[in-house]
Amino acid sequence: MQFNSAQKQAIESKQPLVVVAAGAGSGKTRVLTEKIVSVIDEHFHDKDSNYGAPINEIAAITFTEKAAREMKERLASRMGEKAEAAGNREEKRFWLAQQEEVETAMIATFHRFCRQLLSRYSRYVEENGELAVLDETEAAMIKAELVEQLCKERQFANELNQLRRGLSLFALKRSLVAVHDAVREQRAGDDVISHFSPLYMWDKQINGAICEQQQQVAMIVKAVKRAAKELPPLSQLSKTEQKHAQSLTTLAQSLQLAANEEEAVAMMNEALPSRVQKAWQESLPSLYVFYEHNWKPFKKQWSERNQVASDRGLPLLKAFVTLLQAFAKRYADLKAQRLVADFSDLQQKAYTLLQLPKVAAACQSAYTHIMVDEFQDTNQVQLQIVQAINPAHLFFVGDEKQSIYRFRGADVAIMNEMAKKAAEINEGELIHLQENYRTAPQIVELVNELFAHVMAPGGEDALPYATSYVPLKAGRKPHTNKQALAAFHQLEKSNEARSFASLLQQTIADGMIEVEGEGKVRQAQWNDVAVLLPSRTNLPELEQAFAEAGIPYRVHGGVGFFEKQEVIDFLNVLNWLRRPFEDAYVVALLRSPLFGLTLSDLLTVNDCKEEHENLAVFLAKEEAPSLFANHPRLQQALKQYGEWIDLFLPFAFTGSVKEGLLQLFELTGLRYAVLSDTNGIQRVGNVEKLIDLFAQLNTTNLETLCLQMNRYIAASKNVPEAEVEQLEGEAVTIMTVHASKGLEFPVVCLPYMDQKRRPDTDAVYFDQEWDIVFQLKLDDRDPISTPAYFQAQEKRGKQALEEAKRLFYVALTRAKDYCLLAAADLSERRSWAEMVEAANEQSPLSAINWVESVKSGENVLNI
Numbered sequence: 012m013q014f015n016s017a018q019k020q021a022i023e024s025k026q027p028l029v030v031v032a033a034g035a036g037s038g039k040t041r042v043l044t045e046k047i048v049s050v051i052d053e054h055f056h057d058k059d060s061n062y063g064a065p066i067n068e069i070a071a072i073t074f075t076e077k078a079a080r081e082m083k084e085r086l087a088s089r090m091g092e093k094a095e096a097a098g099n100r101e102e103k104r105f106w107l108a109q110q111e112e113v114e115t116a117m118i119a120t121f122h123r124f125c126r127q128l129l130s131r132y133s134r135y136v137e138e139n140g141e142l143a144v145l146d147e148t149e150a151a152m153i154k155a156e157l158v159e160q161l162c163k164e165r166q167f168a169n170e171l172n173q174l175r176r177g178l179s180l181f182a183l184k185r186s187l188v189a190v191h192d193a194v195r196e197q198r199a200g201d202d203v204i205s206h207f208s209p210l211y212m213w214d215k216q217i218n219g220a221i222c223e224q225q226q227q228v229a230m231i232v233k234a235v236k237r238a239a240k241e242l243p244p245l246s247q248l249s250k251t252e253q254k255h256a257q258s259l260t261t262l263a264q265s266l267q268l269a270a271n272e273e274e275a276v277a278m279m280n281e282a283l284p285s286r287v288q289k290a291w292q293e294s295l296p297s298l299y300v301f302y303e304h305n306w307k308p309f310k311k312q313w314s315e316r317n318q319v320a321s322d323r324g325l326p327l328l329k330a331f332v333t334l335l336q337a338f339a340k341r342y343a344d345l346k347a348q349r350l351v352a353d354f355s356d357l358q359q360k361a362y363t364l365l366q367l368p369k370v371a372a373a374c375q376s377a378y379t380h381i382m383v384d385e386f387q388d389t390n391q392v393q394l395q396i397v398q399a400i401n402p403a404h405l406f407f408v409g410d411e412k413q414s415i416y417r418f419r420g421a422d423v424a425i426m427n428e429m430a431k432k433a434a435e436i437n438e439g440e441l442i443h444l445q446e447n448y449r450t451a452p453q454i455v456e457l458v459n460e461l462f463a464h465v466m467a468p469g470g471e472d473a474l475p476y477a478t479s480y481v482p483l484k485a486g487r488k489p490h491t492n493k494q495a496l497a498a499f500h501q502l503e504k505s506n507e508a509r510s511f512a513s514l515l516q517q518t519i520a521d522g523m524i525e526v527e528g529e530g531k532v533r534q535a536q537w538n539d540v541a542v543l544l545p546s547r548t549n550l551p552e553l554e555q556a557f558a559e560a561g562i563p564y565r566v567h568g569g570v571g572f573f574e575k576q577e578v579i580d581f582l583n584v585l586n587w588l589r590r591p592f593e594d595a596y597v598v599a600l601l602r603s604p605l606f607g608l609t610l611s612d613l614l615t616v617n618d619c620k621e622e623h624e625n626l627a628v629f630l631a632k633e634e635a636p637s638l639f640a641n642h643p644r645l646q647q648a649l650k651q652y653g654e655w656i657d658l659f660l661p662f663a664f665t666g667s668v669k670e671g672l673l674q675l676f677e678l679t680g681l682r683y684a685v686l687s688d689t690n691g692i693q694r695v696g697n698v699e700k701l702i703d704l705f706a707q708l709n710t711t712n713l714e715t716l717c718l719q720m721n722r723y724i725a726a727s728k729n730v731p732e733a734e735v736e737q738l739e740g741e742a743v744t745i746m747t748v749h750a751s752k753g754l755e756f757p758v759v760c761l762p763y764m765d766q767k768r769r770p771d772t773d774a775v776y777f778d779q780e781w782d783i784v785f786q787l788k789l790d791d792r793d794p795i796s797t798p799a800y801f802q803a804q805e806k807r808g809k810q811a812l813e814e815a816k817r818l819f820y821v822a823l824t825r826a827k828d829y830c831l832l833a834a835a836d837l838s839e840r841r842s843w844a845e846m847v848e849a850a851n852e853q854s855p856l857s858a859i860n861w862v863e864s865v866k867s868g869e870n871v872l873n874i
C-alpha cells in the first residue's frame with residue numbers, strides 16, 4: 012500500500028500527542044487504520060516497547076457506528092494481509108490472533124466507549140453499570156412530556172409567570188429542554204445544573220460586560236486621539252469646520268481626565284458633532300472617518316448595552332434557573348427509576364467515574380493508545396474524558412474545515428487548540444495532510460481559489476472558532492475532460508426546484524458529464540449524482556419536482572419525518588378515531604388521500620346538510636350517501652366513510668398499542684395505498700416507525716397517546732425518516748450536507764446556493780463562556796437582557812457564519828468529477844451564493860463555468 016510522506020509521518024510518529032490536521036479527501040481513515048496496524052506491528056517486534064501495543068489496548072473512537080464498522084472491516088482485511096506476508100509462523104499466528112480480536116476491539120463511537128467504561132468500572136462505585144440506553148427520539152419524547160407536566164403544575168407559580176411575560180409557553184418549554192441538553196453536552200459533571208447559581212452567573216456576566224466596555228472605550232479614546240492628530244491646519248477650514256476641529260483637539264487632550272468610562276463617553280457626546288457633512292470627506296477627512304467608522308457604531312452599541320446595566324434581568328434569570336433545575340431533576344429521577352440513560356448521561360457518568368483515581372489509573376493501563384477520528388467534532392465532555400484517562404499515546408485526526416456539528420455541542424476550538432499544543436510541545440507533533448486523492452484537480456483548484464477567500468488566512472490573532480484555510484494539493488491525475496468541471500447555473504426565480512430538475516434532466520440525459528472510475532471514462536448516470544441540501548426546508552418541493560420530471564431519486568437518511576404525507580395520513584386516522592364527531596378531524600380525514608375528497612366536494616356536502624347541523628353528525632347518518640346520487644365519486648367515498656364508522660367506532664385497544672396500530676394500518680387500506688406510491692417501501696417504513704414511537708408511550712388510551720405525540724411533534728426538530736433497506740436501481744441520491752460527511756460522489760449538485768443562513772433565534776440559550784444568556788421583551792417595554800447577552804450574540808453570529816463556510820466546504824469536497832452549483836438569486840445575502848460572488852469579484856474563479864440563465868424546458872447549457 013502506497014502512502015505519501017506526510018501520511019507516513021503520521022503513521023510512524025511515536026510522539027505521545029499527535030494531531031493530524033487533514034484536508035478533505037486526504038486519506039484520513041486510511042491513515043488511522045494503518046496507524047493501528049503499525050502500533051500492533053511494533054508490539055510484535057518489541058514486546059518491551061513503550062509505543063507498541065496489542066489491539067485490545069487501543070481505543071479508536073469514530074463519529075458514527077457505520078464508520079466504526081467500516082474501520083473494523085478494513086483493519087481485519089489489513090491484518091489478513093499482514094498474516095499472508097508474515098516472515099514466519101509465529102508472526103502469522105500473531106496477526107491471525109489479532110484479527111480474531113478485531114470484532115471485540117474498542118473501535119467504536121464515544122457513546123459505546125463510555126458504555127464500556129461504565130460496565131467495566133461501575134463496580135468501583137457500586138452503581139448499576141448495565142443501563143438500558145434511550146435513543147435520541149425516546150429521550151426527546153420523555154423530555155417533552157416532563158417539561159409539559161412541569162409547566163402545567165407550576166402554571167400559577169411566580170417564576171413561570173414572570174418568564175411568561177416575555178416568552179411564550181412554547182418557547183419557554185423549548186428553551187428549558189434546549190438549555191438542559193446543551194449543558195449536558197458541553198459541561199463535564201453530572202450535577203452541573205443543580206449547582207447553577209444565578210447570582211454567580213450574573214456577576215460573571217457583569218464583570219465580562221464591564222471589561223468589554225472598558226476595552227471599547229479605550230479603543231474609541233485612541234481613535235479620538237488619532238483623528239485629532241491628523242486634522243489639517245485650521246487656516247484651511249471654514250469657520251464651522253474650525254469649531255469642530257478645535258473641539259476634537261480639546262477632547263483628545265481632556266479625555267485622560269475622565270474618572271471612568273461613563274464620564275469619558277459623556278465628554279465625547281458633548282464635544283463631538285451630532286452629524287457629519289459630506290464635504291468633510293475632503294476638508295476634515297480624519298474627523299469624517301472617525302465619526303462614520305468608530306463613533307457611530309460605538310454610540311449605537313453603547314446605548315443598547317447600557318440597557319443591560321439594570322438589575323431587572325436577575326429575577327428572570329433566577330426564575331429560569333429554578334425551572335431548569337426542577338426539570339433536570341425530574342428527568343434524572345425518572346431515568347434512575349427506569350434504569351435508563353440517554354447519550355449525554357453515558358458521557359457524564361463515564362466522566363464522573365473517571366474522577367476516581369482508581370478508575371482513571373485502571374483505564375490508563377487498559378488503553379495505552381486512544382485515537383480519535385473526526386476530532387473537529389469533539390465536545391468538551393468528550394475531551395475531558397480522554398484527558399482524564401490520560402493515556403500514554405494520543406492520536407487525533409480531523410479537519411477543522413469540516414466541523415459542522417456545533418448544534419450538538421461540537422466545538423471546533425478544541426481541535427484548533429490541540430493542534431497548536433501539538434506543534435508547540437516537545438512531546439507533540441502536528442502533521443498536515445493536504446494531498447487530495449478524491450477530487451479531480453480542476454475542482455481542487457476551484458476549492459482552493461474559493462476557500463482561500465472565504466475562510467480566514469489564520470495566524471496568531473485568529474479567533475478560536477474561526478477556520479483558517481490551508482490549500483489542498485491535487486493528488487489525482489487531471490480529468491481527461493479538459494472543460495470546466497464545475498458550473499454555476501442561474502435558475503428561474505419563481506420556480507427554482509422545477510428549473511433545477513429540468514436542468515439536471517437535460518444534463519444527464521444528454522450525457523454532458525463524464526466521470527472516471529477504475530481507469531475508464533464514461534457518461535454520468537443517475538446513480539453517480541448526489542444532490543446535497545443545506546437544510547431540509549426545500550426537500551418537499553424538490554421531491555415533487557423530481558417526481559414530475561421523472562427523475563428517479565432516493566432520499567438518504569431522510570429528514571422531516573413528521574412532514575411526510577404518510578405520517579400525516581396515519582395521524583389523521585388516529586385523530587378521527589379519538590374524536591369522530593369533531594368536524595376538523597372528519598374534514599382532515601376526508602381530504603386525506605384515503606378518501607380523496609376535494610374542497611369543492613366538501614362544499615357540495617355542506618350545501619346538503621341543515622345549516623346548523625354538525626358535519627360529522629350529518630355524515631354519520633345512514634342515508635347520507637344516497638343524497639349524492641349525482642356525484643358517484645363523492646357518493647362512493649361517503650359510503651366508505653359509513654363503513655369505517657361501523658368497522659372502527661368506538662375505538663379501543665384490545666391488545667398492545669403496537670398490534671392495534673399495525674392492524675389499523677392494514678385494515679384502513681393505508682398500508683396498501685402507501686406501498687403502491689413512489690418510494691413505497693420507505694413510506695411504509697415511516698408509518699411503522701411512527702407506530703413504534705406510539706408504542707413507546709406508556710399508555711393505551713388513544714386520547715392520551717395523541718396528546719403526547721402532538722407535544723412530541725411540537726418539541727422535536729429533526730426526526731429522521733425510518734431506516735429501510737434501499738433497493739438497488741438507478742437513482743439520484745438526495746441528502747443533507749450533514750449526512751454526506753465522509754462520503755464521496757462522482758457528481759455533486761448544490762441547487763440551493765441562495766438559501767439564506769437562518770439566524771439563531773432562541774431568546775434563551777446556553778453559552779460556554781457565559782452560561783445562560785437571554786434577551787426578553789417584557790410587556791412591550793424595552794428588552795431585558797443578561798449582562799453578557801450582546802457579547803454572546805456577537806460571538807454566536809460569527810460562529811454561525813464560520814460553520815456555514817465549513818458546511819459549504821464539506822458539500823463541495825464530496826465531488827469526485829463534477830460540481831453543479833445552482834441558485835435563482837446570485838446576490839442573496841447571507842448565502843453560499845454570496846460567498847462565491849464575493850470571491851469571484853475579488854479574483855475571478857477561473858475553474859467555474861458560469862451559465863447565465865436556465866429556463867425550465869429550455870436547453871441553454873454550454874459546458
Ligand SMILES: Nc1ncnc2c1ncn2[C@@H]1O[C@H](COP(=O)(O)OP(=O)(O)OP(=O)(O)O)[C@@H](O)[C@H]1O
Pocket residue numbers: 013014015018033034035036037038039040041410413447448449752753754824
Ligand atoms: N496515498 C494515497 N494514494 C492514493 N490514494 C489515496 C491515498 N490516500 C488516500 N487515498 C484515497 O483517497 C480517497 C479519500 O480518502 P478518505 O475517504 O480516507 O479521505 P478523508 O480524508 O477521510 O476524506 P473526507 O474527510 O473528505 O471525508 C480514498 O479513495 C482513498 O483510498
